Amino acid sequence: xxxxxxxxxxxxxxxxxxxxxxxxxxxxxxxxxxxxxxxxxxxxxxxxxxxxxxxxxxxxxxxxxxxxxxxxxxxxxxxxxxxxxxxxxxxxxxxxxxxxxxxxxxxxxxxxxxxxxxxxxxxxxxxxxxxxxxxxxxxxxxxxxxxxxxxxxxxxxxxxxxxxxxxxxxxxxxxxxxxxxxxxxxxxxxxxxxxxxxxxxxxxxxxxxxxxxxxxxxxxxxxxxxxxxxxxxxxxxxxxxxxxxxxxxxxxxxxxxxxxxxxxxxxxxxxxxxxxxxxxxxxxxxxxxxxxxxxxxxxxxxxxxxxxxxxxxxxxxxxxxxxxxxxxxxxxxxxxxxxxxxxxxxxxxxxxxxxxxxxxxxxxxxxxxxxxxxxxxxxxxxxxxxxxxxxxxxxxxxxxxxxxxxxxxxxxxxxxxxxxxxxxxxxxxxxxxxxxxxxxxxxxxxxxxxxxxxxxxxxxxxxxxxxxxxxxxxxxxxxxxxxxxxxxxxxxxxxxxxxxxxxxxxxxxxxxxxxxxxxxxxx
Numbered sequence: 001x002x003x004x005x006x007x008x009x010x011x012x013x014x015x016x017x018x019x020x021x022x023x024x025x026x027x028x029x030x031x032x033x034x035x036x037x038x039x040x041x042x043x044x045x046x047x048x049x050x051x052x053x054x055x056x057x058x059x060x061x062x063x064x065x066x067x068x069x070x071x072x073x074x075x076x077x078x079x080x081x082x083x084x085x086x087x088x089x090x091x092x093x094x095x096x097x098x099x100x101x102x103x104x105x106x107x108x109x110x111x112x113x114x115x116x117x118x119x120x121x122x123x124x125x126x127x128x129x130x131x132x133x134x135x136x137x138x139x140x141x142x143x144x145x146x147x148x149x150x151x152x153x154x155x156x157x158x159x160x161x162x163x164x165x166x167x168x169x170x171x172x173x174x175x176x177x178x179x180x181x182x183x184x185x186x187x188x189x190x191x192x193x194x195x196x197x198x199x200x201x202x203x204x205x206x207x208x209x210x211x212x213x214x215x216x217x218x219x220x221x222x223x224x225x226x227x228x229x230x231x232x233x234x235x236x237x238x239x240x241x242x243x244x245x246x247x248x249x250x251x252x253x254x255x256x257x258x259x260x261x262x263x264x265x266x267x268x269x270x271x272x273x274x275x276x277x278x279x280x281x282x283x284x285x286x287x288x289x290x291x292x293x294x295x296x297x298x299x300x301x302x303x304x305x306x307x308x309x310x311x312x313x314x315x316x317x318x319x320x321x322x323x324x325x326x327x328x329x330x331x332x333x334x335x336x337x338x339x340x341x342x343x344x345x346x347x348x349x350x351x352x353x354x355x356x357x358x359x360x361x362x363x364x365x366x367x368x369x370x371x372x373x374x375x376x377x378x379x380x381x382x383x384x385x386x387x388x389x390x391x392x393x394x395x396x397x398x399x400x401x402x403x404x405x406x407x408x409x410x411x412x413x414x415x416x417x418x419x420x421x422x423x424x425x426x427x428x429x430x431x432x433x434x435x436x437x438x439x440x441x442x443x444x445x446x447x448x449x450x451x452x453x454x455x456x457x458x459x460x461x462x463x464x465x466x467x468x469x470x471x472x473x474x475x476x477x478x479x480x481x482x483x484x485x486x487x488x489x490x491x492x493x494x495x496x497x498x499x500x501x502x503x504x505x506x507x508x509x510x511x512x513x514x515x516x517x518x519x520x521x522x523x
Contacts, residue, residue, distance in 0.1 A: 045444035063215050069330075132186070377498075387483060411517065416469055
């Protein structure tokens with residue numbers, strides 16, 4: 001299926017070289033209008049000339065999760081509700097609309113002087129997070145927002161009343177259904193790439209929230225301390241089902257190996273008593289069934305999200321915690337960039353697709369030989385899908401449902417941001433193509449680290465630059481206009497490892513933002 005779009009693939013090399021050249025032009029983190037400095041020198045994937053203003057706009061404020069504690073091999077995937085935004089922010093925007101123009105995320109410990117110290121990802125691996133900002137006495141539905149590995153669709157993150165003063169009408173907030181949103185979701189570039197990938201929007205675009213009050217978090221963090229060469233001999237034990245018994249620069253725990261603590265019953269088709277559903281798609285949804293990917297079949301399932309629930313311990317029953325492990329204390333820091341919304345701001349809807357077509361994950365087979373760079377050592381999956389499938393809902397309402405994008409009244413969407421999401425250590429590239437014309441909308445390769453320092457960890461994808469579009473007068477490329485009836489093609493590529501090593505739980509998602517328009521003409 002990829003061959004039909006080879007001309008898009010041929011352009012990838014030129015685009016890739018230009019993007020790397022543009023990255024070299026950025027020697028320091030970008031500063032926002034408020035004077036604060038961003039935490040990383042961000043780049044975008046579709047800026048071959050280096051002219052795009054890759055900076056975070058407005059002022060910023062920080063908000064922290066409560067302190068969390070984990071032990072080695074823990075999967076920490078809690079629901080953390082009701083985190084108050086700073087009082088001055090709540091007061092400033094009471095009865096007003098905040099335009100969130102970007103955000104930054106970090107995992108931090110407390111340094112000796114009481115300041116924040118970033119935790120390297122070879123100690124704590126952020127598998128992914130989902131976060132909400134709510135306003136006007138509302139919050140995400142606590143049941144629908146906590147669905148484990150099940151990905152949300154329209155209607156599965158809707159706002160409900162959580163305060164006595166909430167403006168509500170039964171379950172749904174009352175008022176103008178076309179008014180500003182009271183709930184927004186944040187989950188772009190939300191894996192290990194979260195700290196060094198750009199989460200900002202061009203001038204005139206934002207995620208709008210009416211009277212913001214609270215932050216709600218659902219992070220999935222895996223404690224991998226001392227399981228890699230970053231920590232000397234990597235003395236921590238690995239389960240027998242680990243993808244590699246030899247210590248390397250990345251921790252095999254991040255691939256969620258199924259240990260003997262997990263009860264897999266092939267006869268009953270259950271994992272820990274929960275029904276197994278083979279939800280792998282066939283072409284055009286995906287190529288997983290066509291390739292007979294092992295992740296689709298319980299008898300062959302060896303690792304991934306279904307073995308990695310909150311509270312799981314990624315050690316076998318006969319393995320004890322290391323003697324040095326006395327627990328690890330950390331928290332998440334969220335920095336939101338914002339400005340007062342104006343009529344000129346266009347709200348950005350959430351668009352989402354998985355190249356693995358909502359199976360959520362896939363296994364990458366080993367390479368047949370030890371050669372690097374040859375075609376046999378790259379595993380490719382593809383998906384062809386209709387634009388209207390990007391979190392559509394016949395009756396969903398974008399004001400109350402942050403997962404709603406296309407409803408029955410949507411004529412077209414201007415694509416403003418497209419960010420790939422995949423995992424270390426073998427994600428190679430992702431590509432998005434407009435099928436009708438062969439136009440390559442986005443091509444991005446992860447940036448891998450070169451040291452052991454936070455945001456530069458060797459063996460890990462530390463950044464996956466998104467494609468961002470905006471006003472050409474500001475230096476951006478013009479946004480592509482997507483109509484509901486159009487088809488897109490996603491191509492995800494992964495490096496295969498030699499010596500019979502499989503990689504489990506890999507992903508190939510597009511996490512995107514778009515602005516609704518009534519103009520359905522081509523762009």
